[in-house]
Amino acid sequence: MRDLLGGKGAGVAEMTRAGLPVPPGFTITTEACNAYYKRGERFPPGMWEQVLTALQGVERKTGKGFGDPRNPLLVSVRSGAKFSMPGMMDTVLNLGLNAETLDGLAKLTGNERFAFDAYRRFIQLFSKIVLGVDGQLFEHALDQAKRQHRAATDADLSPAALGEVIDEYKAIVRKHARGEFPEDPIEQLRAAIGAVFSSWNNKRAVDYRNFNRIPHDLGTAVSVQTMVFGNMGDDSATGVAFTRDPNTGEKVLFGEYLPNAQGEDVVAGIRTPHPIADMAREMPRVYRQFDQIAKRLERHYRDIQDLEFTIERGLLYMLQTRSGKRTAAAAVKVAVDMVRERLITREEAVQRVEPAHIDQLLHRRIDPAAAIEVLATGLAASPGAAYGKAVFDADRAEEMAKAGEKVILVRIETNPDDVHGMIAAEGVLTSRGGRTSHAAVVARGMGKPCVAGAESVRVDLEKRQFTAGGRTIHEGEQFTIDGSTGNVIAGAVPMIDPEISGELEQLLRWADSIRRLEVWANGDYPHDARRAREFGAQGIGLCRTEHMFMEQDRLPIVQRMILAPTTAERRRALDELLPMQRGDFYGILKEMRGLPVVIRLIDPPLHEFLPSLEDLLVEVTRAQALGKPESEYAEQKRLLDAVRDLHEQNPMLGLRGCRLGLKFPEIIEMQVRAILEAAVQLKREKVDARPEIMIPLVGHIEELRRTRAYLETTAKQVLGAAGTRVSYRFGTMIELPRAALTAAQIAEDAEFFSFGTNDLTQTTFGFSRDDAEGKFLFQYVEDKVLPANPFETLDIPGVGRLMRAAVTEGRRTRPGLKIGICGEHGGDPASISFCEELGLEYVSCSPFRVPVARLAAAQARLAVSERDR
């Protein structure tokens, strides 16, 4: 019932049903929250009456009375959404305290200091969350009291001192909330429930949902639960724990607890907590009970559980159980282990790992051979390494990242207001907090490296610098963090590419046995091909030949070719390029022996191979202004004229792709010659080369027909001269709306289709990616004008509709037509899922995304099977 009760409420209800020790309480459903929003942030009719009835039930169970000075019932009011959003929404603790119940609590517990402290905490939290008073005012007042009373920690403040703090707090409320702090527990409860509902739509929660693609219309449940206290002395404690290590996936109880503390003290990272293992020594009986409960819950839910508990005077209370967030490595290990433990099936294991997270495992780590200067070591809070420029607040991080800088966000500790900076940063460094601190949890969720609680790092937010290992790093200086070791390292350090763990290998093999879609890779060089093969690619879906033209030793020849005044001169330059291209293709075809390699003929407009118009214009203008003799800048002038001649208003929609080939057939003739000569040579070496030749930017069947006819002649010439046969095919990109709309015709001449979804998205939307993203597209996504960036996730109603038409109609013409996708969407799990639905043969993505795509393809297959069942 997670939909209705939220994860937290459902977990508590389930634990209660199972007879586990849970403080009595009740949950207000997400439905009520949605009704609350529909009514303009007012409670739906009847809800409040039901709350009061449920509250009476809790009073009965606990024998306590809400607002009863003699035996006061105190409750927590917590948010709880269907999908966990740790720390994003608000919680109020100790609700029900006022001047009268405070006395009752003090007497009942015989611990006046505890009662005053609870009241102090309640006022602080309630005022901040429900009344909207700036939390720093209270922190400041507390700090002053501590200084005044020479108290090192809160615990050192006497009840009297706490009483003064409480008076001061109330004065703050009076001043900043323009009214008295509410003494009536019923009024407190009503206001707190409203505030928790409202926290569903606070900025950080909305940001978090956007980042994690959680729908905004789910709403939050509100759990009202009897308070239990972990801060009632040394036989009390509070803690959080995972049933397995969420970083590594190892099957050990993992977590932290703090004696004599309330839950927020652990999460906030204010005091450094003890490892959970210490509990076995310090509270052996409770530890055994807890360990058993943890095992039972994991078996019940068949997944890692993230548990919150409190020990009140030696009695264990379970406050929460939920599916535990974990690193990619842990997710993989746990999924594989649980199959081996017969807890889950292989299909479930494959579905348990978020494909995007696999990406983490494939991120860089620091080259072990590199000499590094470790400045400090903190907690290895989220694995992976990253370097970037130091930046000390979230806004600045976002700003610099938008300007294209790589940054590392450095904070003393983070809180939910820092999330947008964490999204922007390469990684996070904090000087305080544990592995379950906000920074650690959020960074792991994002798959970003994080070093937390690096206490020897002295962060100076004012001066925008930090000091560690005797060095000072100022804002904008580069440094490195390694979230796998906790190291903070000077400078930008050489990194190496990751390997795939045994468990990941296993998981991907299971995925391979499930999926129908092949996974190919885009790669232009033999080393790309090698990596792609290592990662499991089953072919090269896009080998861009123009990158080869850009290499330094070739560019002058390419330029000579472009500037040639006659076809004969152009041919001479092409003759020089031929052996080079042949070598390129030889390398990649050899590396991919036995697998198809789709080679795309030259695509970009020719001016891309020449210097920029602006640079040339400045050079020539300057030379002219300075009255230099024309001979000194004649070359630049000639180039300028040529570039002007090739200049286009909208080069994306200009002379490129097959249009270029139809205008200068000698260029693509050379390329086809190079491809087939390389294949012939490999055949002689008994290597199975499988070139497929792809003609780009076809919009009309006649473009394809003529280009292909021309190139078939070349192919026959090459093979005739060699006296041998090599298998090859001609196909086309489907990257223009018109190509998709006339696919039935185009399939007459195309032996395969490959969706170029980058260009197809550009033309379908009329977005030039280069221009659109910075100028308005990111803003569109942020403002939710568009549900997602269509260059990252396929736009199904528009681009997808064209693809569907092309698949259906292309195959009607040519049954069995092989169709793949080679745009960047080929590595995006949501888009892969659509490709599975369309029945494509393969997706092609960057080599590093191949494992992600293998897993996503398997999940897509399982989803389709489930739907069809």
Place this chain on the structure above:
Amino acid sequence: MRDLLGGKGAGVAEMTRAGLPVPPGFTITTEACNAYYKRGERFPPGMWEQVLTALQGVERKTGKGFGDPRNPLLVSVRSGAKFSMPGMMDTVLNLGLNAETLDGLAKLTGNERFAFDAYRRFIQLFSKIVLGVDGQLFEHALDQAKRQHRAATDADLSPAALGEVIDEYKAIVRKHARGEFPEDPIEQLRAAIGAVFSSWNNKRAVDYRNFNRIPHDLGTAVSVQTMVFGNMGDDSATGVAFTRDPNTGEKVLFGEYLPNAQGEDVVAGIRTPHPIADMAREMPRVYRQFDQIAKRLERHYRDIQDLEFTIERGLLYMLQTRSGKRTAAAAVKVAVDMVRERLITREEAVQRVEPAHIDQLLHRRIDPAAAIEVLATGLAASPGAAYGKAVFDADRAEEMAKAGEKVILVRIETNPDDVHGMIAAEGVLTSRGGRTSHAAVVARGMGKPCVAGAESVRVDLEKRQFTAGGRTIHEGEQFTIDGSTGNVIAGAVPMIDPEISGELEQLLRWADSIRRLEVWANGDYPHDARRAREFGAQGIGLCRTEHMFMEQDRLPIVQRMILAPTTAERRRALDELLPMQRGDFYGILKEMRGLPVVIRLIDPPLHEFLPSLEDLLVEVTRAQALGKPESEYAEQKRLLDAVRDLHEQNPMLGLRGCRLGLKFPEIIEMQVRAILEAAVQLKREKVDARPEIMIPLVGHIEELRRTRAYLETTAKQVLGAAGTRVSYRFGTMIELPRAALTAAQIAEDAEFFSFGTNDLTQTTFGFSRDDAEGKFLFQYVEDKVLPANPFETLDIPGVGRLMRAAVTEGRRTRPGLKIGICGEHGGDPASISFCEELGLEYVSCSPFRVPVARLAAAQARLAVSERDR
């Protein structure tokens, strides 16, 4: 049976059936021609046998024998396609002559000179057409003979001299065709038939068909017909005539004839022929017979007939009848007259006029008030006036036209090899030939002005100049021709816009009563609107607001608006623009009172309102190079930075249209305010203003929804403040593939759709029109990679498919959704026909095209009705 027999063959067959005097003959069908091509230019099986059988039939009818020296049968072998292609394909006359039949012919006719001349002509024509020998070689030999024998014309050459010419001709053939001239008539016939078949695909025929959109797979028929001779003395003649004047449509026999001449002499314009009226005096009996036949044929075919005839020794033979080509004015007059004469229905009249030709009537003519210097007067061969630079050959004309120059092609006379130059030119001037000469016929067909046979114009092709009225015009100098008066005029002369004739008014009123599609006009200013109304527009379909921004007095304010660093400053500039825009809209809404005016909000990228990046870069670089103090070029530098900031790789796909409005809502807010304030003012003046507000470049419903919601607020404010109500609607352009693909959604918020087919064509094809046309698109059309320029005629399989989906799905969401088209296609007859088929409400085109569109819409309606019947 035009399909099978071609126009010529069908006409001859029909006349024979009607008992008219036609020389016996037979026709080989177009089917045979197509089979000939399928078999690799070989006769299909059985065809030749049928030809021989038919030939025997002709021998029987004429009593002559093919190759019989005593009574030789001579035949013509003529091409004849379904659609007339005058002069484009080949014809051989006098076939059947050889040394033996020559003697027979001489004896039989008692006219040795005639026989020798016929043989001479036959060798010349056959050798050129069938054997491929350069015709100039024969001309040269003939000229030499004339000089040698001091003969002024061919007719002055004695039989002996002609005998020498014949020997010389045969020697030329021997040398250049590497073989003897064929003496066997059967061999001659076989070769001639093949040559005529082959002439279907000669370059000029292919060019002609491309220009006139005639399919290439129709093939030509071949008519073999007994020769009759117009050159057998003064009682013989040959001529061509129209049953009505093809220039004006007046109901008088119109044409020319030449006594003692063969047909080619008239068409080629070598001798200047006599007006047909002279025949009434010179050959009264034959004239009466001819006049009766002409009337009979016109009644039979219910259309102007273009007749060819020959008088052999006083006997009239009809050689051809076909529908006569006519000027636009004549077409209109004839159509209207024939309705009045009860020859045809109104619907037929409407179908008789080519909509594109209406355009001619609407073209410019010379301002009668202008002082002009007439250099010469020739024949008014094709109406309308034009000026341009003199150019003396077709290739150069094409070249200069491609470079954007307006040119007038000047030739002594034109022939089919000049067609591409005529296509490129504004008009044509020839110094020889009549109103049925090649130049005249082709120019009329193209709707271009032509002055023909201006004998006082001395054309020097070598020196590339012509002399007339004592002045010499060199290549590249501007001059003017008036094809309605025949005047050749010095310099470029002021022109005025045409009026609509009474007959045209009548025809268009009939069209209006037939058509279903409304015809609207695109116009940005009140004077556009006025003209549009005069031409019959029923609304303004596209009023582009950005043109108003470009006006000189506004541009500085617009630039200030764009460069404003804050929204407040931008608003200040917009406040200055508001009254100006309000004035613009006031004017156009008032002009169009009672009719809808669709006003499109700002569309182009903002950099279009700023100086060019290149210019600024040059200025700043120069100033810097010269070491000027920065203060002197600070303004340019600031502008340069701003332009750089706004610069886009592909502005067509960048920050424009509704994207601009979402980023700077204050701009479109000002526009909507201006529109509605103007409407309010008009309402107070009791003027019925009907503004419709169009949001451009919508790709996603959310763009439209937000823009509209924002603007509705403004609209309500304006109307609220005015305390009045004005009807207005919000709609959108459908100009991106995604808009068409998601039209079902977009129709939720759009109150009307208008297809922006220019942009829709750009994005569907991935063609930037600015870049594509010059760089490859014209070439694509020439090479038939594309069947037509998709910016001129809607691409139905691609763009049209998107339109069809948008219409169907948009109306499914919003039944009765008003849909129009405002791209340039709105004035193209073929595209209008598709719009009728789609069931759009209106087409909108430039004001001058409105009459064309009215007629085209009626024809489209009739075509749909006929199809549905």
